[in-house]
Amino acid sequence: MRFRIRESSAASLCLAAVIARILYGMAIDMPEMYNSGWIAVLLGGVLALPAAFAAAKMRACSDRQAPMALLAGQAPALARVLAAVLALSAAVDAALAVDAIAGSAGYVALDNVAMIYLLLPQLALCAWGLALNGDAIGNSARICNRILACVFALFALCEAPDMCPAWLTPILGPGIPDLFDGALRAAGWLSLPVGLFLLAEPDEHPSGGMRPVAVVALGCAVGAALMLVHGMMLPPLVDAQAPSRYFLLDTVLTNGRTSLSLQLPKMIVWFISLFLRMLFGGFTCTLALQAALPKLPRLACAALVVGAVGAMAISGFPSPQMAAALGRWLYAAQAGVALAAMAGLILTRKGGAAHA
Amino acid sequence: MRKGALAACLAALMLLLSGCSELDQVENLAFVVLMGVDSTEDGGIEVTVQVPKIAGSRGEESSGSSGEMVFAASGGTFAEAMSALKWIVPRRLDLSQIELIIVSEALASDARWLEVMSDMMRTSRLYTAARLAVCDGDVQVFIRAEKPLIGTRISDELTAMFESYTAEGLVPDTSFADIYYKSISAYSDPVAVYAVPAPGGDAQAEAAPAAAIVPGDPATPEVATEQQTRFLGAAVFRDGRMVGTLDGRTLLYCKLLRGKAQAFAFQYGGQTVSLATLGAPSVSVDTGADPARIRVELHLSVLPNNEQGQYPGLDAALEAALMDAVEACKALGAEPFQFAEVAARGFATLDEWIGYGWRQRFLDSAVEIDVQLKSENL
Numbered sequence: 001m002r003f004r005i006r007e008s009s010a011a012s013l014c015l016a017a018v019i020a021r022i023l024y025g026m027a028i029d030m031p032e033m034y035n036s037g038w039i040a041v042l043l044g045g046v047l048a049l050p051a052a053f054a055a056a057k058m059r060a061c062s063d064r065q066a067p068m069a070l071l072a073g074q075a076p077a078l079a080r081v082l083a084a085v086l087a088l089s090a091a092v093d094a095a096l097a098v099d100a101i102a103g104s105a106g107y108v109a110l111d112n113v114a115m116i117y118l119l120l121p122q123l124a125l126c127a128w129g130l131a132l133n134g135d136a137i138g139n140s141a142r143i144c145n146r147i148l149a150c151v152f153a154l155f156a157l158c159e160a161p162d163m164c165p166a167w168l169t170p171i172l173g174p175g176i177p178d179l180f181d182g183a184l185r186a187a188g189w190l191s192l193p194v195g196l197f198l199l200a201e202p203d204e205h206p207s208g209g210m211r212p213v214a215v216v217a218l219g220c221a222v223g224a225a226l227m228l229v230h231g232m233m234l235p236p237l238v239d240a241q242a243p244s245r246y247f248l249l250d251t252v253l254t255n256g257r258t259s260l261s262l263q264l265p266k267m268i269v270w271f272i273s274l275f276l277r278m279l280f281g282g283f284t285c286t287l288a289l290q291a292a293l294p295k296l297p298r299l300a301c302a303a304l305v306v307g308a309v310g311a312m313a314i315s316g317f318p319s320p321q322m323a324a325a326l327g328r329w330l331y332a333a334q335a336g337v338a339l340a341a342m343a344g345l346i347l348t349r350k351g352g353a354a355h356a
Numbered sequence: 357m358r359k360g361a362l363a364a365c366l367a368a369l370m371l372l373l374s375g376c377s378e379l380d381q382v383e384n385l386a387f388v389v390l391m392g393v394d395s396t397e398d399g400g401i402e403v404t405v406q407v408p409k410i411a412g413s414r415g416e417e418s419s420g421s422s423g424e425m426v427f428a429a430s431g432g433t434f435a436e437a438m439s440a441l442k443w444i445v446p447r448r449l450d451l452s453q454i455e456l457i458i459v460s461e462a463l464a465s466d467a468r469w470l471e472v473m474s475d476m477m478r479t480s481r482l483y484t485a486a487r488l489a490v491c492d493g494d495v496q497v498f499i500r501a502e503k504p505l506i507g508t509r510i511s512d513e514l515t516a517m518f519e520s521y522t523a524e525g526l527v528p529d530t531s532f533a534d535i536y537y538k539s540i541s542a543y544s545d546p547v548a549v550y551a552v553p554a555p556g557g558d559a560q561a562e563a564a565p566a567a568a569i570v571p572g573d574p575a576t577p578e579v580a581t582e583q584q585t586r587f588l589g590a591a592v593f594r595d596g597r598m599v600g601t602l603d604g605r606t607l608l609y610c611k612l613l614r615g616k617a618q619a620f621a622f623q624y625g626g627q628t629v630s631l632a633t634l635g636a637p638s639v640s641v642d643t644g645a646d647p648a649r650i651r652v653e654l655h656l657s658v659l660p661n662n663e664q665g666q667y668p669g670l671d672a673a674l675e676a677a678l679m680d681a682v683e684a685c686k687a688l689g690a691e692p693f694q695f696a697e698v699a700a701r702g703f704a705t706l707d708e709w710i711g712y713g714w715r716q717r718f719l720d721s722a723v724e725i726d727v728q729l730k731s732e733n734l
Contacts, residue, residue: 034706166697167543175705235541238706247477256484256533260453 002298003130003286007059007211009138010200014193014215015222016141016148017280020273021093021189022223024100026182027230028248029323033182034238035231036173038224043179044186045220047331048194052216054338055197058345060209068198068291071341074348080292082337082344086195087288089333091305093192094281095312096323098122101274102313107249108267115314123310125275126282130302134200134287137279144272151269155262156229162257163232173236181328186223188330190216194338196280199287233257245320282309386447389424390502391486392495393434393472394460401463401472402430403437404496407445428496434475451479454486455515457532458551460495461591461598470596473536484533487518489549490591490598498551518549521587525608525618528590539596542710543697545690547590547610550601592690594715600688602681609681613637613652613693613725619659622677624670630659631674634730641699643712648721650695654678658731671727678725691718 005013026037033040058067072079102118129137172179197212233255237243243251253266286305290296296304312318392404409423429440442449457476463469476482491498521527527549538546590607591598602610608620615636622629634655642649656674658667685692696714703709 164697166694166700169697169701170703170705170709172705175707235537235543236706237537237540238542238710239540244478246480250477250484250533251537254484254533256531256537258485260483260485 001133003133003283003290003301005134005138005196005200005283005287007197007200007203009135009142010193010196011138011211011215012142012145013134013138013276013280013283014196015219016145016273016276018190018193018215018219019222019226020097020277021192022186022219023226023230023252024274024277025185025189025323025327026223026227027252028100028103028245029320029327030182030185031237031240031243031248032174032178034173034236035168035234036171036179037182038168038227038231039172040179040182041186041190041220041224041227043183044188044190044331045216045224047183047187048190048216048220048335049213051191051194051335051338052197052212054342055194055212056210058338058342059197059202059212061345062202064202066199066201067341067345069201071344071348072291072294075344078340078344082341083199083288083291085333085337086198087285087292089330090192090195090281090284090288091308091312092318092326093330094126094278094285094305094309096318096326097274097278097281098309098313099318101271101278103245104249104253104270104274107246107253119310119313122275122278122313123306126278126309127302127306129279130282130286130305134283137283141276141279144276148269148273151265155266155269158259158262159229159233159257163229164235165232167235168228168231184331185324185327188327188332188334190220190223191331191334191338192280192284193219194334195288196284198338198341199284199291282306285309384447385450386445387450387453389453389455390458390499391451391454391456392428392458392460392491392499393463393476394495395463395466395468396430400430400432401434401437402428402496403434403441404428404499405441405445405449406499406502407447426496426500434472435479438479451482454483456487456489456518458489458491458495458498461490461492464490464548464591464593464598467597469598470539473532473539473596477533477536484536485531487549488530488532488535489551489587490601492550492552518587525611525616525620526588526604528607528611535593539593542706542714543700544694545692545715546593547602547607547692548593548598549587550589550591551587590692592685592688592692594688594690599690602684602692606681606684609678610685610692612654613639613678613681615639615694622670622674624667624673627663627667629667629670630661631656632659633657639695639698641695641702643699643702643717648699648717650718650721650723651726652678652724653726653728655728655730658729660732666731667729671729674727674729675725678727679723682723682725686719689715689719691715 022041026033026041030037055067058070061067062070068079068083071082098119101122102115105118193212193215197215230252234251237251240247253270254263258266282305285308286301289301289305290298293301386405386407388405388407390406392402394402394404396402405427407425407427409425427441427445429437429444431437431440438449459469459472463472477484518527518529522529528547530546530548535546535548538544588604590602590610592600592602608618611618612620612633617633619630619632622631634657637655638653640651642651654674658670682693691714695718699712699714699717700709703712
C-alpha cells in the first residue's frame with residue numbers, strides 16, 4: 001500500500017502545521033519583528049495566496065487524482081524534479097520542527113539531556129505516523145485542531161486582563177523594510193501547504209475547489225491573531241541583546257504572567273502543535289519522495305525520510321539562525337513549484353490539444 | 357510478524373520511557389518559596405532561599421520553630437551564587453514554585469541589577485511570574501523574619517496577603533518578569549513592591565508596632581501585629597535600576613492614573629470620603645507640542661456609603677493629590693503612569709519612538725488632570 005492522504009485530511013494537517021510554524025517562526029526565530037509580527041503574517045498571507053490559488057486551480061483540473069500524479073503522467077521528468085524540491089524543503093522543515101521540539105523539551109526539563117534522547121522519541125513518533133499513513137495523521141490533526149482551539153480560547157480568557165493593546169504600537173514596529181522581510185518568510189511558511197495539496201488525493205465527495213486557499217487564509221488569520229495576542233502580552237524588548245532561544249521560549253510559554261496552573265496545559269498545546277508540524281513535514285517529504293522515486297519501496301521510503309530528518313537534526317544543521325536564513329528562500333521554492341507545475345500542466349495540455 | 361511488532365514496541369517503550377531515569381521524587385526536592393538576592397561587601401552576589409519542610413524533620417537544622425529552612429550562599433555573580441547554593445542545600449533545588457523574589461535596595465539601586473536580572477531570567481526553571489519586592493535592609497534577615505501565618509503552605513499565605521494589599525491599592529501587582537521586560541523595553545518605567553522590616557523587628561521579636569511602613573509616609577497608621585515584615589508602597593525603577601520609592605498613598609494615585617479599577621478612601625475636610633473609579637481614565641498625549649502636553653480625565657464615583665450631600669472642592673483636592681504623585685515621580689526621573697504607551701501611538705516605528713526621547717519629554721511635560729465626580733445613590 002502506498003502513502004496517500006486525502007484532501008480533507010491534508011487540509012487539517014496543513015492548518016495545524018502552518019499555525020504552529022507561524023507562531024514559532026515569528027516569536028522564536030524572528031524576535032526582531034517585535035510586536036508587528038501580525039502585520040508580517042498578514043502581508044505574508046497576501047503573498048502566499050496566489051500560490052494557494054494555483055494549487056486550488058490545479059486540483060480543480062485534476063479529475064480524481066492528485067495534481068502531481070496528473071503532471072507525472074504528462075511530464076514525468078518535471079514532476080520528479082518538482083517532487084524532489086518539495087521533498088527537500090519538507091525534510092528541512094521537519095528537521096527544524098524536530099529541533100524546535102528538542103529546544104522546547106530542553107526548556108521544560110533543562111537538564112543535561114543528550115540530543116539523541118530528545119530525538120529518538122520524535123523519530124519513533126514520525127515513523128509510527130508514517131506507518132499509519134496520511135489519513136490517520138490528518139484525522140488526528142483535525143481532532144487536535146478543535147481541542148487546541150478550545151484550550152487556546154481558555155488561555156485567552158484567563159490572560160485577557162493582563163493584555164496591553166498599547167504594546168502593539170508603534171504600529172509598524174521595526175519599520176517597513178523589516179516587515180517586508182518578515183512577510184517574505186511568513187509567506188514561505190504559509191505556502192508550505194501548497195506542496196501537500198499538490199500531492200494529496202481528492203476526497204470521495206469533493207467539497208468545492210478552494211480548499212488550499214481556505215487553509216492558507218485561515219492559517220494566516222489565526223497566525224496573525226496569535227501574534228496579536230503575543231504582542232499584547234509582552235512589550236517590545238528593544239534592549240534585549242541577542243536573546244537566547246531559552247529566553248524567547250520563556251517569553252512565549254510563561255511570559256511572566258502565566259500562572260503555574262495554566263503552564264501545563266499551555267505546554268501540552270505547544271508540544272502537540274509542534275508534533276503535528278513535524279508529522280506534516282515528515283509526511284509531505286515521504287509523499288514527495290514517493291512521487292520523485294515511484295519505484296522506491298514503502299518501507300525504504302519511510303526509513304529514508306526518518307533517517308534524513310534525524311541526521312539533519314542531530315548534525316546541528318537546523319537552528320533558529322538557519323531557519324531564518326532558509327525562510328527567505330522557502331516561499332520562492334514553494335511558489336516556484338506551484339508555478340512550474342501549473343505551467344507544466346498547461347503546456348502539456350496545449351501540446352496534447354495541438355497534437356490532437 | 358507479531359513477534360517483530362512486539363519487539364519493536366518494547367524497543368520503542370525502552371526509548372520513550374528512558375526519561376524516567378531522570379525522575380525526581382518530591383521528597384528529594386527543595387521547593388524554594390522565597391528567594392532573596394543581595395550584594396556582598398566584596399561586590400559579589402548573595403542568594404538566600406527559604407524552603408518549607410515537606411515533613412517534620414527532627415534532626416535537621418532549622419531557622420525557626422515553624423516548618424521552613426533558610427539557606428544562603430554567595431558568589432561573584434548570580435550564577436556562581438546559585439552554584440554554591442546547590443552545594444549547601446541538601447536536596448535538589450526547585451525554583452519553579454517561587455512566590456516572591458526579594459532584592460535588597462542596595463543591589464536594586466546598583467548598575468549591576470539589570471545584569472543580575474538577566475542572569476535570573478536565564479536560570480533554568482526559575483518561575484519568572486513570581487512577585488518582586490525590594491527590601492530595605494538585609495535580605496537574609498528579612499527572609500528569616502518572614503513566617504507563614506496560616507496553614508502549611510506559605511505560598512498560599514503570601515498570595516492571599518499580596519492579593520489583599522493589591523486590592524487596597526497599597527502594592528503594585530507586578531511580577532519579576534514584568535519588571536525585567538519593562539526594563540529592556542521602551543515604554544513606562546516599572547514599579548515593584550517595596551518592603552521594610554518592622555522597627556526593631558528581628559527574628560526573635562514577637563509583637564512589634566509597625567510605626568513606619570514606608571519611611572516618611574504620614575498616611576501609614578500605627579498598628580500592632582506579629583508580622584515582622586511589611587510590604588507596602590513601591591520601588592520605582594528607571595533604566596534597570598531602582599531610583600526611589602513611592603509611599604502607599606502615592607502609589608494608589610499612580611494606579612488611578614494608570615487606569616486600574618480601584619476603590620479607596622480619601623481624607624477631605626476632616627471627613628473620610630469613599631471613592632471608586634468609573635472606568636479607565638481618558639489619557640491624551642500631544643507629542644507634537646513642546647513641551648509635550650499630557651491630559652488625563654479621571655471619572656470617580658462618590659460611593660453611597662458617604663454622608664449625603666455634596667463635597668465642594670473635593671475634585672480640586674483630588675486633582676492636587678494626583679498632581680503631587682506626578683511631581684513625585686518626575687522628581688525621581690521616572691514615568692510609571694503608562695503615559696508612554698499612549699504617546700507611542702503617535703509614532704509609526706520603534707526607531708522614531710525611541711528617537712523621540714520620551715522620558716526627558718515627560719519630565720519637561722505639562723500635565724493636566726481633570727477629575728470628574730459622580731455621586732452614587734442606592
